[in-house]
Amino acid sequence: LxxxxxxxxxxxxxxxxxxxxxxxxxxxxxxxxxxxxxxxxxxxxxxxxxxxxxxxxxxxxxxxxxxxxxxxxxxxxxxxxxxxxxxxxxxxxxxxxxxxxxxxxxxxxxxxxxxxxxxxxxxxxxxxxxxxxxxxxxxxxxxxxxxxxxxxxxxxxxxxxxxxxxxxxxxxxxxxxxxxxxxxxxxxxxxxYGIHVAQLAGLPAQVVSRAREVLKRLEREHRVVAGTPGPEPDPSQLALFRDAARLHPVVTELKELDLDRMTPIEALNTLAALKRKSIP
Missing domain, CATH: 3.40.50.300 (P-loop containing nucleotide triphosphate hydrolases)
Incomplete structure (x- = not known):
């Protein structure tokens, strides 16, 4: 053509x-x-x-x-x-x-x-x-x-x-x-030239200026936040509250319940019993 x-x-x-x-x-x-x-x-x-x-x-x-x-x-x-x-x-x-x-x-x-x-x-x-x-x-x-x-x-x-x-x-x-x-x-x-187009579209001057700053930092460091990334969570470190909840006897008993075989009355009675056990 x-x-x-x-x-x-x-x-x-x-x-x-x-x-x-x-x-x-x-x-x-x-x-x-x-x-x-x-x-x-x-x-x-x-x-x-x-x-x-x-x-x-x-x-x-x-x-x-x-x-x-x-x-x-x-x-x-x-x-x-x-x-x-x-x-x-x-x-x-x-x-x-x-x-x-x-x-x-x-x-x-x-x-x-x-x-x-x-x-x-x-x-x-x-x-x-x-x-x-x-x-x-x-x-x-x-x-x-x-x-x-x-x-x-x-x-x-x-x-x-x-x-x-x-x-x-x-x-x-x-x-x-x-x-x-x-x-x-x-x-x-x-x-x-995306920032130039954003400026033509009428974005506030402070937003355009900040976008230029972020772009320069990304091009230089490939990061926006200054410094090096923080350490990743240690997978071997156990979560205190999660593990405590998992080991609680009420949680263990709940996991063992067969809800498909319980009648509504049995479910209410079991719930009441578990509530009493959960109170210290």
């Missing part, structure tokens, strides 16, 4: 303000890993690629200066975050279920567009899942994939995967300000 656009978003923006982007999938570059800050336009690029492919396959106009698009047998997307309260599914569970459907049904002729897999759990778990999913798409399925992520650890994937490449959505820093260029370029980025 050369100078591709998102037709809906472009229509909603002032004239000539939408930034078009070039995207190329090739046999040697079939897994594209996209990093960049929030609000830079990663999700928009994913969506416009999907729209261009669908429009091309239905024989419609393609919003691009030029396009050479092969036929895909399926188009899979994992974009956005939502839960399913009616089924008792968290946002992360819904995300994993959708990812599972992709991994079980995609073929080498498919196009897969992924946005932020693994963000609903701990950082290490999320990175591990995102890494394993990327490897499976690259090694086992072999489909064309674009994966937008904030996990900068994934930028190491091209060192192991022959057909993976890093891209980033460009920004420029001017003093304390960040300018979003919304332009896709080669290479990864090691910053997400």
């Amino acid at each position: 050369r100078q591709s656009r998102h037709p809906v978003i472009e229509r909603l923006m002032p004239r000539e303000s939408f930034i078009p982007n070039d995207v190329t999938f090739a046999p040697a570059e079939r897994v594209l890993l996209v990093t960049g800050p929030n609000m830079a336009g990663k999700s928009t690029i994913l969506r416009q690629i999907g729209l261009c492919v669908i429009l091309a396959q239905m024989g419609s106009f393609v919003p691009a200066e030029a396009a050479e698009i092969g036929v895909v047998d399926r188009l899979f997307t994992r974009v956005g975050a939502s839960d399913n309260l009616a089924r008792g599914q968290s946002t992360f569970m819904v995300e994993m279920a959708e990812t599972s459907a992709i991994l079980h049904n995609a073929t080498a002729r498919s196009l897969v567009l992924l946005d932020e897999i693994g963000r609903g759990t701990s950082t290490y778990d999320g990175v591990a899942i995102a890494w394993a999913v990327s490897e499976h798409l690259h090694d086992t399925i072999g489909c064309r994939t674009m994966f937008a992520t904030h996990y900068h650890e994934l930028m190491q994937l091209p060192e192991e995967l022959a057909h993976a490449r890093n891209l980033n959505v460009a920004v420029r820093e001017t003093g304390n300000q960040v300018i979003f260029l919304h332009h896709l370029e080669a290479g990864g980025t090691d910053r997400s």
Whole structure:
């Protein structure tokens, strides 16, 4: 795709303000890993690629200066975050279920567009899942994939995967300000500029300032609280009150009761007897 656009978003923006982007999938570059800050336009690029492919396959106009698009047998997307309260599914569970459907049904002729897999759990778990999913798409399925992520650890994937490449959505820093260029370029980025986005959203100045302090400490020490962590509890040290309660004769007798065979009257009488025994 050369100078591709998102037709809906472009229509909603002032004239000539939408930034078009070039995207190329090739046999040697079939897994594209996209990093960049929030609000830079990663999700928009994913969506416009999907729209261009669908429009091309239905024989419609393609919003691009030029396009050479092969036929895909399926188009899979994992974009956005939502839960399913009616089924008792968290946002992360819904995300994993959708990812599972992709991994079980995609073929080498498919196009897969992924946005932020693994963000609903701990950082290490999320990175591990995102890494394993990327490897499976690259090694086992072999489909064309674009994966937008904030996990900068994934930028190491091209060192192991022959057909993976890093891209980033460009920004420029001017003093304390960040300018979003919304332009896709080669290479990864090691910053997400989340605090800058929080500042743009109107968080109180003292909160933003404190967030910068915490970020610096985390980057330097990987801890927020100063000093070294306290010692872990000694598993060989018995808990005084817990053990005392466990050895109390009333507790022992309660554990031995067969409640399924007791009548209501027997249960009341037993409870009264245990109460008398528990009084010192």
